[in-house]
Amino acid sequence: MKIFLLTHERELHRGTNTGSLAVEDSNDIVERILWERVNPDKDLTRLIENNEAVLLYSQGESSSEVSSAESSAIIEEYENIIIIDSTWQEAKKIFNQSAYLKNAPQFTLKTESDSLYKLRANQPKGGLCTIECIIEVLRIKGQDKMASELSLKFYQFNG
Template identity: 40%
Template sequence: MKLILLTHEREFDRITNTGALVQRRFPNLCQRVLWQRKEPNQAMLELIEFGKVGLVYPSPESTGLKVTSDTALSHELPEYMILLDATWQEAAKMYRQSPYLQNLPTYHLEQAPQTLYVRRRNQKQGGLCTLECAAVLYELAGDAENATQLLGDLKAHNLKQFDTCG
């Protein structure tokens, strides 16, 4: 499974952004794409057109992803998964203003762990940061090693954030 981080322009300058950590850790498995309302990324649109892409976006219509046994995932994942790399408010706007996202199969994470990331205000109850979402997806896909590496990166990032704030 490969990740496409559809990233809001403001996230590129935020030191609190965790999508950059995912892309740095796994440059061959993760691509950051700038979200543009009027001119969406052409390569991403082509993947969508070929039916290879799903979107992690919790909604009443989204399919829940969970492990149903020790190794079996409740649903097969698409080859590429898009994560909206933005604040919750920005992600909702991105989704609303991008018809190509609204036509994708959507997924939400069932039984997601409690977030370890507490650096932003107005966090959604039960919400995860981009890195945590990527880690859960890797875990669900049976790649515990990548998930563990990402969570280690998040812990180091959180410590660095506290050091710079104090």
């Protein structure tokens, strides 16, 4: 399994970026790819074209931002998961400015609780931060030990 964080350049310099926690301690399961509007990552676009990757969207994003192909993709059927790693506002722009992402099957992460993340404002209700999404994906995929380890790191970081 591989989780690709499609990361906005500004996130690389933000102390509040939770994706960095996962990249550091995920035994190479989580890989960061820098998002470039005019030069998309060739490996990522190939995975999407071959229907080998799913784009994760959490329920905090409104359906108007998700293409009409918003599917009920079954995340368990994919070994490659793409998560947009940026602020909510930047994530919308990344999605809207990246035609190839609109071609990806999409999975909406539905959780029982709201985000615990408190280091950034303007989070939509039901929206999770990057590491919370990663933790949920790891749990779905049966990677409970790594999910617990990342949960602890997130708790300490968010504290």
